[in-house]
Amino acid sequence: xxxxxxxxxxxxxxxxxxxxxxxxxxxxxxxxxxxxxxxxxxxxxxxxxxxxxxxxxxxxxxxxxxxxxxxxxxxxxxxxxxxxxxxxxxxxxxxxxxxxxxxxxxxxxxxxxxxxxxxxxxxxxxxx
Numbered sequence: 001x002x003x004x005x006x007x008x009x010x011x012x013x014x015x016x017x018x019x020x021x022x023x024x025x026x027x028x029x030x031x032x033x034x035x036x037x038x039x040x041x042x043x044x045x046x047x048x049x050x051x052x053x054x055x056x057x058x059x060x061x062x063x064x065x066x067x068x069x070x071x072x073x074x075x076x077x078x079x080x081x082x083x084x085x086x087x088x089x090x091x092x093x094x095x096x097x098x099x100x101x102x103x104x105x106x107x108x109x110x111x112x113x114x115x116x117x118x119x120x121x122x123x124x125x126x127x128x
Contacts, residue, residue: 018106018114021073021083024055024097031069034090043079043086045117048072055097074114077102078121 021044025031028051035047050070057064073083080100087098103111 017077018103018111019075019077019080019100020103021075021080021098021100022070023073023087023091024053024068024070025092026066026068027092028069030092031071034087035071035073038073038075038083038086042117042119043083044073044075045114046074048074074103076115076118076121079118082121 023031023034025034032049035044035049038044038047048071050072053068053070055064055066055068057066075083077100084098084100087096091098
């Protein structure tokens with residue numbers, strides 16, 4: 001982020017209007033490409049890519065222990081349904097891990113920045 005003092009003077013953004021969406025997948029390249037697509041399409045202001053995580057889970061009666069990658073998507077809460085739908089359509093897993101958590105508090109300028117860098121869901125299709 002840049003050092004822009006105007007960010008500190010603009011109107012406040014309600015913190016619960018932003019969310020962090022966690023998405024995981026076994027394919028590190030897919031996760032990274034998907035993160036870039038979300039930012040390119042202005043569905044996310046920022047995506048943190050955590051390349052190496054481990055998932056232990058039960059699926060179809062068996063327990064798995066797999067290497068995975070994780071992204072933490074910072075976006076408007078109103079864009080969560082679009083992000084979930086995009087993930088569902090493009091994710092390699094039958095049931096992808098996608099969870100969204102409202103951001104209850106944060107730096108006011110960062111929260112405004114999330115809004116400024118993402119598409120307004122009421123304004124029509126995202127440019128990109």
